[in-house]
Amino acid sequence: xxxxxxxxxxxxxxxxxxxxxxxxxxxxxxxxxxxxxxxxxxxxxxxxxxxxxxxxxxxxxxxxxxxxxxxxxxxxxxxxxxxxxxxxxxxxxxxxxxxxxxxxxxxxxxxxxxxxxxxxxxxxxxxxxxxxxxxxxxxxxxxxxxxxxxxxxxxxxxxxxxxxxxxxxxxxxxxxxxxxxxxxxxxxxxxxxxxxxxxxxxxxxxxxxxxxxxxxxxxxxxxxxxxxxxxxxxxxxxxxxxxxxxxxxxxxxxxxxxxxxxxxxxxxxxxxxxxxxxxxxxxxxxxxxxxxxxxxxxxxxxxxxxxxxxxxxxxxxxxxxxxxxxxxxxxxxxxxxxxxxx
Amino acid sequence: xxxxxxxxxxxxxxxxxxxxxxxxxxxxxxxxxxxxxxxxxxxxxxxxxxxxxxxxxxxxxxxxxxxxxxxxxxxxxxxxxxxxxxxxxxxxxxxxxxxxxxxxxxxxxxxxxxxxxxxxxxxxxxxxxxxxxxxxxxxxxxxxxxxxxxxxxxxxxxxxxxxxxxxxxxxxxxxxxxxxxxxxxxxxxxxxxxxxxxxxxxxxxxxxxxxxxxxxxxxxxxxxxxxxxxxxxxxxxxxxxxxxxxxxxxxxxxxxxxxxxxxxxxxxxxxxxxxxxxxxxxxxxxxxxxxxxxxxxxxxxxxxxxxxxxxxxxxxxxxxxxxxxxxxxxxxxxxxxxxxxx
Numbered sequence: 001x002x003x004x005x006x007x008x009x010x011x012x013x014x015x016x017x018x019x020x021x022x023x024x025x026x027x028x029x030x031x032x033x034x035x036x037x038x039x040x041x042x043x044x045x046x047x048x049x050x051x052x053x054x055x056x057x058x059x060x061x062x063x064x065x066x067x068x069x070x071x072x073x074x075x076x077x078x079x080x081x082x083x084x085x086x087x088x089x090x091x092x093x094x095x096x097x098x099x100x101x102x103x104x105x106x107x108x109x110x111x112x113x114x115x116x117x118x119x120x121x122x123x124x125x126x127x128x129x130x131x132x133x134x135x136x137x138x139x140x141x142x143x144x145x146x147x148x149x150x151x152x153x154x155x156x157x158x159x160x161x162x163x164x165x166x167x168x169x170x171x172x173x174x175x176x177x178x179x180x181x182x183x184x185x186x187x188x189x190x191x192x193x194x195x196x197x198x199x200x201x202x203x204x205x206x207x208x209x210x211x212x213x214x215x216x217x218x219x220x221x222x223x224x225x226x227x228x229x230x231x232x233x234x235x236x237x238x239x240x241x242x243x244x245x246x247x248x249x250x251x252x253x254x255x256x257x258x259x260x261x262x263x264x265x266x267x268x269x270x271x272x273x274x275x276x277x278x279x280x281x282x283x284x285x286x287x288x289x290x291x292x293x294x295x296x297x298x299x300x301x302x303x304x305x306x307x308x309x310x311x312x313x314x315x316x317x318x319x320x321x322x323x324x325x326x327x328x329x330x331x332x333x334x335x336x337x338x339x340x341x342x
Numbered sequence: 343x344x345x346x347x348x349x350x351x352x353x354x355x356x357x358x359x360x361x362x363x364x365x366x367x368x369x370x371x372x373x374x375x376x377x378x379x380x381x382x383x384x385x386x387x388x389x390x391x392x393x394x395x396x397x398x399x400x401x402x403x404x405x406x407x408x409x410x411x412x413x414x415x416x417x418x419x420x421x422x423x424x425x426x427x428x429x430x431x432x433x434x435x436x437x438x439x440x441x442x443x444x445x446x447x448x449x450x451x452x453x454x455x456x457x458x459x460x461x462x463x464x465x466x467x468x469x470x471x472x473x474x475x476x477x478x479x480x481x482x483x484x485x486x487x488x489x490x491x492x493x494x495x496x497x498x499x500x501x502x503x504x505x506x507x508x509x510x511x512x513x514x515x516x517x518x519x520x521x522x523x524x525x526x527x528x529x530x531x532x533x534x535x536x537x538x539x540x541x542x543x544x545x546x547x548x549x550x551x552x553x554x555x556x557x558x559x560x561x562x563x564x565x566x567x568x569x570x571x572x573x574x575x576x577x578x579x580x581x582x583x584x585x586x587x588x589x590x591x592x593x594x595x596x597x598x599x600x601x602x603x604x605x606x607x608x609x610x611x612x613x614x615x616x617x618x619x620x621x622x623x624x625x626x627x628x629x630x631x632x633x634x635x636x637x638x639x640x641x642x643x644x645x646x647x648x649x650x651x652x653x654x655x656x657x658x659x660x661x662x663x664x665x666x667x668x669x670x671x672x673x674x675x676x677x678x679x680x681x682x683x684x
Contacts, residue, residue: 138592138593148527152535185490185574185577185578193493215581216577216578216585217588218585220582220589221588221589232535233578236525236527236571240559240562241583243559244562244587245590246562246563247480248587269611272611
């Protein structure tokens with residue numbers, strides 16, 4: 001099979017850089033054979049990292065040298081101004097110049113967002129890109145956005161997030177009319193703040209499958225496909241979910257370790273507990289989409305391991321294949337056209 | 343032992359009214375003998391509800407008739423204007439006129455907050471009351487506020503919430519200098535929005551044990567005693583935590599039910615799973631405090647069962663005994679005095 005598209009990887013980004021990202025890249029090549037990789041970063045590091053790869057694996061990758069690395073704590077503006085040859089920037093450049101159809105970076109979120117926005121530009125009609133990810137739910141998963149790119153938003157931004165999330169769920173999950181909910185603190189129309197109420201009115205008049213206000217607990221219930229909120233709320237929601245899951249799992253471990261009997265019963269329960277852990281493995285949810293840009297950019301968790309980073313590459317493949325950016329562009333054009341013609 | 347204080351119960355509030363609240367009241371009388379109850383509501387309903395109580399139980403309660411009930415979906419302003427003889431209003435009146443040192447209601451949050459604020463007034467220096475509750479953490483619990491009373495806040499309000507939360511943790515948990523954190527989306531000072539950053543600067547200059555910004559996952563880690571945020575974020579955080587916990591517990595049940603072997607291993611693990619469930623039983627966390635008022639008002643979950651409502655009465659006892667309102671008043675006076683004298 002000839003490669004139908006190419007993904008650029010920022011090999012130097014994240015907490016572990018090439019030591020995790022190159023093995024993850026190799027894993028991803030085994031999973032599917034219809035794509036190629038551009039490995040962006042320090043040439044020497046990459047060459048030594050892939051020296052043990054097979055000839056057929058090496059045939060599917062190409063190196064792109066970049067002399068700089070954006071630090072995890074670097075300010076976005078500084079990264080943008082002083083790191084024009086960073087692996088992050090050069091990986092995004094590959095999408096801009098058409099050499100790749102998507103890029104993946106585990107580098108710092110602020111720097112990645114600022115650079116991607118500067119290099120790729122936003123789609124017409126999108127004021128601000130948003131960060132979206134899938135969260136496990138009772139019967140599948142729920143897409144949530146924004147997760148931290150925009151702390152202060154207007155109603156119009158929430159509306160744009162809803163459009164982008166709907167296109168994402170349509171493209172990734174093949175849903176005809178994804179159910180879109182607006183995160184609020186009560187399902188009654190009088191509750192919440194002005195921004196959320198106004199966004200609700202805008203969405204009611206749109207052709208999206210808007211199901212109204214949803215509350216925090218609805219994110220995980222499986223009755224909504226896309227949950228829209230501002231970046232402050234979304235980021236807190238995401239991290240608080242991690243906190244709850246971690247506490248429950250640690251308390252379970254402690255309880256099973258508490259006595260000989262409970263250790264024994266833990267042994268019996270092990271296969272079941274392992275299945276549960278697998279289902280909620282956050283690594284299987286790694287890979288957040290920067291939506292609203294003229295190109296596909298996927299952000300991996302900075303501390304991602306091989307399995308997690310490979311999952312981020314998988315998301316990039318799906319979004320590149322689905323041509324998500326032009327789909328958002330098209331749907332937004334339709335929605336805006338439709339509204340003005342009404 | 344003679345009763346040292348009195349708690350007024352809104353017997354008619356919540357989803358279940360007297361059928362749950364009277365049995366819960368009876369339970370609470372068994373737990374401690376240093377308090378009395380005022381049962382506020384329809385006299386006939388209450389009389390028939392306590393007809394089976396022992397003489398010593400009946401000696402510790404008094405009925406206060408109220409002819410109206412505030413509905414769960416009633417608008418706060420309507421409840422306030424048209425329900426002057428509601429069980430909710432009359433229960434709060436008992437605190438105002440000194441007949442009770444605290445009151446508990448499972449009625450609707452908006453109505454309770456509006457009525458409590460109108461009848462009791464806020465403490466000097468407090469612009470807006472906040473709702474606080476304790477959440478289980480890795481090694482105890484964390485107090486969080488505001489949970490929904492204030493959706494749009496200024497930095498000064500977050501500062502006041504921090505003072506109130508600190509006093510609450512001090513009074514309830516006996517902590518000398520509770521660690522107070524401000525919920526944000528990154529621990530670096532440059533992140534978050536203007537309100538949160540400004541509140542952070544104010545808290546740094548205060549004599550509170552302010553530990554800086556905390557993120558969503560820190561709420562459950564046990565390294566902070568009081569987490570401060572606006573009511574929109576707090577409400578989402580609370581409900582999303584419920585959603586995660588519910589999903590995990592339901593998936594666990596499904597996995598253990600999946601096969602004969604897993605059912606068997608679930609049987610072995612049952613005592614351990616039961617202990618875990620007990621530890622995270624949300625009923626044992628029922629009872630949110632309306633802080634910043636000239637009097638103690640506790641809000642129970644509307645759907646609370648006997649055990650949960652009894653826990654809300656327990657919180658009322660603790661706060662009445664600790665005289666929480668005058669403690670907040672005193673600490674706020676000291677902090678404000680201290681600041682102006684600097």
